[in-house]
Amino acid sequence: MLEVERIDKLKEMISPKRLEHSLGVRDTAIDLATIYGVNPQKTRIAGLLHDCAKGITNNNLLKMADEFGIVIDGVIKKVPALLHAPVGAELAKREFEVDDEEILNAIRVHTLGSEEMNLLEKVILLADYIEPGRSCPGIIEVRKKAKVNIDLAIRIACDNTLMYHLNNQKLIHPQTLLTRNAFLRKGENDE
Ligand SMILES: [Fe+2]
Numbered sequence: 573m574l575e576v577e578r579i580d581k582l583k584e585m586i587s588p589k590r591l592e593h594s595l596g597v598r599d600t601a602i603d604l605a606t607i608y609g610v611n612p613q614k615t616r617i618a619g620l621l622h623d624c625a626k627g628i629t630n631n632n633l634l635k636m637a638d639e640f641g642i643v644i645d646g647v648i649k650k651v652p653a654l655l656h657a658p659v660g661a662e663l664a665k666r667e668f669e670v671d672d673e674e675i676l677n678a679i680r681v682h683t684l685g686s687e688e689m690n691l692l693e694k695v696i697l698l699a700d701y702i703e704p705g706r707s708c709p710g711i712i713e714v715r716k717k718a719k720v721n722i723d724l725a726i727r728i729a730c731d732n733t734l735m736y737h738l739n740n741q742k743l744i745h746p747q748t749l750l751t752r753n754a755f756l757r758k759g760e761n762d763e
């Protein structure tokens with residue numbers, strides 16, 4: 573499937589604003605991929621499609637997760653929007669003709685991360701956080717660090733996300749904390 577065909581399909585699934593974000597993630601991810609030596613074609617597809625399930629209602633996400641055999645834990649039950657990542661990976665496969673497991677995994681873990689992430693997964697998670705349309709406290713520092721130390725940049729991004737959730741009385745998924753702890757150790761090793 574050509575990228576233009578994927579973009580046309582995305583237009584039917586997500587809002588114009590979300591599409592703009594997706595294109596921003598694609599381009600930022602390609603920049604990071606150049607720095608860190610990641611396959612640009614895989615990066616391009618994963619970046620473009622990472623939020624393809626973002627326009628789906630919570631109820632439908634829960635239904636689809638059930639149908640696709642995705643594990644729904646206690647936090648996800650209360651925050652079904654988190655399912656847009658694993659459901660998005662399934663849609664990338666079923667609707668966008670992506671059969672590369674590395675691309676699908678990068679989409680699957682782009683929100684919560686994981687303790688053992690490969691470079692493609694890191695690039696997509698970070699690009700999602702720093703693409704030009706994003707603004708949040710501390711983002712300038714993360715953008716700077718992203719170019720020189722991807723692990724440290726992700727750790728700071730995780731910390732910012734956790735602080736936002738704490739300050740706004742929002743549920744924290746345990747995986748966010750596990751990811752952050754894993755990157756804390758990695759960041760220390762690199763400094
Ligand atoms: Fe997302």
Ligand SMILES: [Fe+2]
Binds near residue numbers: 623
């Ligand atoms: Fe996103």
